[in-house]
Amino acid sequence: MTTADARGRILVIGGYGAVGTAVAARLAEFLPGRVVPAGRDEMRARRLGGVRVDVGDPAGFRRVLDKLGDVRAVVLCVEPEDASLARICLERGIHLVDVGASRDLLDAVADMDGLATGAGATAVLSVGVAPGLTNLLAQRAHEAVGGAQRLDLTVLLGSGERHGTDAVRWTVEGLAAPVTAVPRQVFLPGHGTHRAHPFPFSDQHTLRRTLGVPEATTRLCLDSRPLTAALFALRRTGLLRGARRAPVRHALTGAFSRVHLGGDAFALRADAVRAGRRAAFALTGREQSRVTGLVAAEVTRELLTGDLPTGVRHIEQLPALSDLPERLAWDGVVVSRRDHL
Numbered sequence: 001m002t003t004a005d006a007r008g009r010i011l012v013i014g015g016y017g018a019v020g021t022a023v024a025a026r027l028a029e030f031l032p033g034r035v036v037p038a039g040r041d042e043m044r045a046r047r048l049g050g051v052r053v054d055v056g057d058p059a060g061f062r063r064v065l066d067k068l069g070d071v072r073a074v075v076l077c078v079e080p081e082d083a084s085l086a087r088i089c090l091e092r093g094i095h096l097v098d099v100g101a102s103r104d105l106l107d108a109v110a111d112m113d114g115l116a117t118g119a120g121a122t123a124v125l126s127v128g129v130a131p132g133l134t135n136l137l138a139q140r141a142h143e144a145v146g147g148a149q150r151l152d153l154t155v156l157l158g159s160g161e162r163h164g165t166d167a168v169r170w171t172v173e174g175l176a177a178p179v180t181a182v183p184r185q186v187f188l189p190g191h192g193t194h195r196a197h198p199f200p201f202s203d204q205h206t207l208r209r210t211l212g213v214p215e216a217t218t219r220l221c222l223d224s225r226p227l228t229a230a231l232f233a234l235r236r237t238g239l240l241r242g243a244r245r246a247p248v249r250h251a252l253t254g255a256f257s258r259v260h261l262g263g264d265a266f267a268l269r270a271d272a273v274r275a276g277r278r279a280a281f282a283l284t285g286r287e288q289s290r291v292t293g294l295v296a297a298e299v300t301r302e303l304l305t306g307d308l309p310t311g312v313r314h315i316e317q318l319p320a321l322s323d324l325p326e327r328l329a330w331d332g333v334v335v336s337r338r339d340h341l
Contacts, residue, residue, distance in 0.1 A: 008072020009034050010300060011064075013053050013085075016044045019099055019128075020077035022293025023300070024048070027075075030301045036068065039078070055080035062088060073303055075296055076100065083108035086123065090116040090312075095303045096123040099296050101131060103202040106314075113312040124299050124321075126314040128292035129285075130155045131203035133325055134218065134268050135210075135316040137281040138203065140337075141272035142211050144279035148272035151207060151216040154186045154196045156267040157288055159222040175235045181217045183232075188267040189282050189336060196221040197232045210314050223263055266291075283325055285333040294331055298324055 010027055014020040015037025027035045037050030045052055053064055055078055065071055065088070073095040076085065079102060086109045089096045098109060106125050116123050126135050134153050142148040181198035188194060196219035204216040222228045268283040285291050299321060302308060306320055315321055325335045 007034075008070050008304075009036050009068060010073045010075065010304070011036050011038050011053070011068070011071050012050075012075045012077060013038045013055060014077030015039060015050055016041070016048055017077060018289035019293045019296070020075075022290045023075050023077060023099075023296045026294055026297035027300060030297065031304065036071075038064070055085055058084040058088060061085055065092065065094070073097065073300055075300055077293070077296070079105065083112070087112060087115070090119055090121045090123060093119040093121045095121050095300075097127055097296050097300050097303065098123065098125050099128050099292060100125075101128070101202055103200070103205050106131075106202055106206065110312050110314075117311040120310055122303055122308050122310050123312040124303065124308075124315060124318065125312065126203060126206055126316070127296050127299050129266065129288050129295065130201050130218070130268065131206065132292065132295050132315055133283055134201070134203045134270065135207060135314060136322065136325060137268055137270035137283060137335075138207050138216070138272070139211065139316040139322070140281050141270045141279045142207075142213060144281075144337075145272045145274040145277040148211070148213050148274050149215065150273045151204070151211075151213050152184065152186075152271040152273075153201070153203060153216070153218040154184070154188065154267075154269040154271075155199070155201065155218065155220050156188050156191055156194060156196070157220070157222055158264040158266055158286075159224045159227050175231060181219075184219055186219070186221075186269060188269055188284075189334075189338075190265065190284050191223060191267050194221040194225065195228065197228070197235075206314050207316070210317055223265065264288075279337070281335065281337050283333060283335050285328070285331070291328065291331065291333065294328055295324065298327055 012020050012024045015024045024035050024037050037048040038053035039045045040054045042052035074089050075097045077099050079100045138151050177200045179198040183195050183197045186196045199220035201218040204218040207216045264287050266288045271280045
């Protein structure tokens with residue numbers, strides 16, 4: 001940790017949203033007086049003592065950094081259209097914590113490893129619940145079998161939670177993506193057995209590279225079995241695919257944003273298989289958006305007070321963060337290893 005790390009401020013972009021609020025509140029406990037909430041809605045940002053930042057305006061972002069002068073880390077809680085903001089941060093030697101979940105954007109930032117290293121900055125990717133905690137569970141299962149030949153990840157989300165608009169839109173877009181894997185019956189602690197369906201979470205692609213696993217698939221279900229069945233039946237119809245179906249996806253996004261059926265609990269599971277060996281780790285918690293924010297806050301604290309290497313890394317590539325699920329025990333997160341799951 002440098003002197004600049006010890007005193008610089010933390011810009012939380014999307015700091016008044018579902019995830020950003022949790023990030024800012026927890027970081028204010030860890031590092032009081034250093035958190036600056038930011039977002040496109042200037043009035044909301046300023047009410048929290050923050051500033052306006054539009055992720056679609058790189059030039060404006062540069063001006064904000066120049067004006068603040070002492071930003072040491074940026075937590076990106078909203079997903080921009082490209083990796084411009086990440087490049088601006090890393091060029092200036094500013095650490096980055098990216099809560100984004102889109103594979104293409106994460107790959108674009110990962111390609112900036114040399115830039116980050118040269119500037120003395122660290123970017124941490126795959127930060128949140130999925131990707132994020134799923135990556136860490138997968139790593140444990142992978143190590144438990146001595147190197148997995150296949151990873152099966154399962155994400156159960158509470159359909160009653162009020163997710164941010166970006167998260168809902170991302171989920172609906174995911175329903176339009178083509179898949180080749182098949183559904184799977186999975187037991188999840190506290191929720192029983194659910195039918196989980198292949199879904200384009202970025203973790204399954206990342207883990208093939210970072211852990212060297214030949215095959216990895218992430219599946220999704222909701223705590224409401226009827227709603228899960230209805231959603232994936234809709235996917236099978238093909239009504240969500242293609243540019244001409246954008247109005248249908250927009251309508252579905254609006255419906256999800258307004259209707260909340262079910263609870264706010266979530267569950268994760270990672271299964272690893274190697275020949276005859278199997279290992280399974282599970283995690284349960286409540287309020288996925290809040291826990292995503294808490295994960296991001298823990299990563300940011302480690303960046304600023306610990307000794308993480310420079311460069312761009314996914315969360316599972318940083319041994320100092322391997323115990324992160326246990327750090328969230330006081331926040332209701334429970335981890336278990338039960339290979340008979």
